[in-house]
Amino acid sequence: MRDAVTNLIKNYDISGRYLDRDAMDSLKDYFTSGTARVAVATMISGNAATIVKDAGLQLFEDVPELIRPGGNAYTTRRYSACLRDMDYYLRYASYALVAGSMDVLDERVLQGLRETYNSLGVPIGPTVVGIQIMKDMLKKMATDNGVADTSFIDEPFEYMTRQLSEVSV
Numbered sequence: 436m437r438d439a440v441t442n443l444i445k446n447y448d449i450s451g452r453y454l455d456r457d458a459m460d461s462l463k464d465y466f467t468s469g470t471a472r473v474a475v476a477t478m479i480s481g482n483a484a485t486i487v488k489d490a491g492l493q494l495f496e497d498v499p500e501l502i503r504p505g506g507n508a509y510t511t512r513r514y515s516a517c518l519r520d521m522d523y524y525l526r527y528a529s530y531a532l533v534a535g536s537m538d539v540l541d542e543r544v545l546q547g548l549r550e551t552y553n554s555l556g557v558p559i560g561p562t563v564v565g566i567q568i569m570k571d572m573l574k575k576m577a578t579d580n581g582v583a584d585t586s587f588i589d590e591p592f593e594y595m596t597r598q599l600s601e602v603s604v
């Protein structure tokens with residue numbers, strides 16, 4: 436599992452180069468956004484249960500067939516499994532935000548996930564809707580808490596969305 440700094444060092448080490456101007460720029464970006472990354476991760480930790488619950492309610496309002504008979508989140512067991520998955524996405528997104536790297540998502544969340552979902556009939560489209568709802572809630576919360584530029588929050592949520600949606604060839 437790597438973060439923005441170890442990723443960069445690894446790339447330079449492979450070609451035996453000293454850190455150059457580009458490296459310094461990207462390190463500077465990472466450290467400059469560090470305070471905001473930690474602030475958002477703290478916000479996530481303190482509000483995770485509420486974010487997951489509210490995002491779930493919003494998702495089931497947007498896609499009500501999920502919790503009707505025949506829907507994949509129908510029955511208490513599957514409803515809870517769905518919210519638990521949302522909680523995984525949120526928690527790992529907070530790790531990826533702090534790390535400034537999507538590596539942890541590849542390693543711990545996304546590997547084999549599409550295959551699992553496909554074999555259990557968990558629909559990807561609505562899962563992505565749930566991920567996007569959490570992203571939007573979080574960005575609003577960050578703005579309300581004085582985080583000036585919330586664009587970095589997009590990255591892990593967009594990354595999971597892209598990886599989940601990717602059509603296999």
Ligand SMILES: CCC1=C(C)/C(=C/C2=NC(=C\c3[nH]c(/C=C4\NC(=O)[C@H](C)[C@H]4CC)c(C)c3CCC(=O)O)/C(CCC(=O)O)=C2C)NC1=O
Nearest residue numbers: 501507508513516517520523543544551555557561562565
């Ligand atoms: C930390 C990494 C990690 C992830 C991501 C993960 C996901 C994950 N979600 C699962 C199931 C599931 N996932 C869902 C999720 C949903 N159903 C819907 O209709 C919604 C669209 C969606 C919620 C947004 C449901 C309902 C199940 C249970 C399906 C079943 O057993 O029939 C399963 C199958 C095993 C189980 O039930 O626990 C896995 C492995 N597990 C992990 O360890």
